[in-house]
Amino acid sequence: MNTIDDKTIVKDYFNATGFERWQRIYGNGEVNKVQLDIRNGHQQTVDTVLSWLKADGNLEDLSICDAGCGVGSLSIPLAEAGAKVFASDISEKMVTEATQRAKDTLSNPANVTFAVQDLEHLSGSYHTVICLDVLIHYPRDKAAEMITHLATLAESRLILSFAPKTLALCLLKKIGELFPGPSKTTRAYQHREADIIKILENNGFSIQRSAMTSTRFYFSRLLEATR
Ligand SMILES: C[S@@+](CC[C@H](N)C(=O)[O-])C[C@H]1O[C@@H](n2cnc3c(N)ncnc32)[C@H](O)[C@@H]1O
Numbered sequence: 001m002n003t004i005d006d007k008t009i010v011k012d013y014f015n016a017t018g019f020e021r022w023q024r025i026y027g028n029g030e031v032n033k034v035q036l037d038i039r040n041g042h043q044q045t046v047d048t049v050l051s052w053l054k055a056d057g058n059l060e061d062l063s064i065c066d067a068g069c070g071v072g073s074l075s076i077p078l079a080e081a082g083a084k085v086f087a088s089d090i091s092e093k094m095v096t097e098a099t100q101r102a103k104d105t106l107s108n109p110a111n112v113t114f115a116v117q118d119l120e121h122l123s124g125s126y127h128t129v130i131c132l133d134v135l136i137h138y139p140r141d142k143a144a145e146m147i148t149h150l151a152t153l154a155e156s157r158l159i160l161s162f163a164p165k166t167l168a169l170c171l172l173k174k175i176g177e178l179f180p181g182p183s184k185t186t187r188a189y190q191h192r193e194a195d196i197i198k199i200l201e202n203n204g205f206s207i208q209r210s211a212m213t214s215t216r217f218y219f220s221r222l223l224e225a226t227r
Pocket residue numbers: 007010011014022026067068069070071072073074088089090091094117118119120131132133134137
């Protein structure tokens with residue numbers, strides 16, 4: 001499968017069955033046990049980023065780019081906390097849902113702007129660029145290109161999360177592949193932490209904070225890198 005295929009597949013998925021699945025997971029309604037576990041894991045990742053940024057005490061002064069924003073799970077609370085957020089996603093359905101959620105919940109919806117845009121074509125300059133749980137959809141070379149592009153947009157800080165490539169997770173994935181149910185998701189790519197750190201370092205960043213969220217079905221390594 002080449003990278004153009006990956007991107008087209010991901011876009012089509014998140015405008016169709018993927019949208020239905022993930023907007024439920026990233027919501028408050030009833031879901032099955034696996035989805036609930038993923039919801040809780042993802043919320044932990046979001047909460048970690050929020051706690052890091054709030055601890056710095058300067059959110060109101062920050063411009064933030066949330067690349068691959070999904071339904072706005074991070075963008076909306078960041079905007080509520082006073083940051084100026086530019087949030088974008090390749091999926092029009094995701095952006096429509098995020099815009100509605102922002103309208104329904106934000107006391108100051110003007111703090112966030114949403115756009116349908118693949119992150120490879122984003123331009124501009126932001127204090128902080130964040131990209132959560134997007135790299136899982138892309139193979140290593142493509143992920144490297146994406147991070148390198150995001151780095152050009154980040155004046156000071158880049159925050160990324162990805163599914164780490166560890167022996168235990170590789171085994172888990174293999175076991176999952178032995179019992180393939182109806183396909184519920186796109187292909188998932190794990191990334192070696194050392195590879196991601198190298199890409200960040202090659203772009204002039206160094207790691208400041210890191211965290212790991214592990215639940216039964218959700219695994220996400222979070223890195224904060226600054227210039
Ligand atoms: C698993 S969701 C994570 C959403 C959000 N970052 C969060 O953590 O709540 C992955 C999102 O990445 C988006 N996406 C995938 N490839 C993308 C790309 N090349 N550019 C922008 N968004 C992309 C998908 O449409 C989807 O909304």
